[in-house]
Amino acid sequence: MSSEELHAIQLLGRVPYGRLATSMRALPILTVARHIVTDGRVVLRMHGGLGYHDACDGAVVAYGADNHNAATSAGSSDLWSVQFTGPAQIIEPTCAQRELFGPAPVDVNGEPFAPAYLRLDPHFVTVHTLGFHATPQIRQRSVI
Incomplete structure (x- = not known):
């Protein structure tokens, strides 16, 4: 794996x-x-009731994540996003992988959550960062 992928x-x-x-x-x-990462691959858990996992099986997909909400709420100044692109395949995860996912949602759109799992084999990986090295200035306006 390249340093960018790592x-x-x-x-x-x-x-x-x-x-x-x-x-x-x-x-x-x-x-x-x-998502979890295992053996250099991204494993996804999603709701199976919508059928999206079937559309992904055998297809090239993109998966992205970022810290935009976490960074702004925690006061961090550096934002990042990552994107993984490659073929996806429906899998049955191991017990250890299921434990890594943690608790599942109870429902999705009012329906009981039905887990579906995909493995994404990343062929292309992109990292974007936005660094803010100075405290932003707050402008005050005069109210007349």
């Missing part, structure tokens, strides 16, 4: 959720997924 994997481990992008019936879809 850095992306390390960053991905800092947040639990990301967004999966693919197409379904010729239309783009973007959905939230929980």
Whole structure:
């Protein structure tokens, strides 16, 4: 693995959720997924009731995550995002992998959560960072 890929994997481990992008019936879809990293691959848990996992099986997908919400709420000044692109495959995770995911949601859109798992084999990895090295100035306006 390249240093950029290792850095992306390390960053991905800092947040639990990301967004999966693919197409379904010729239309783009973007959905939230929980992820873990194992053996250099990204394993995703998502709700199976929507059928998105079927659309991803055997297809090239993109998966991205970032710290935008965490950084702004924690006061951190550096923002980052990572994107992994490659083929996805439906898998049955091991017991150890299931434990790494932690508790599952109770429901999705009012329906009981039905887990579906995908393994993403990243062929392309991108890391973007935004560094803010100075405290932003706050401008005050006079009210007349």
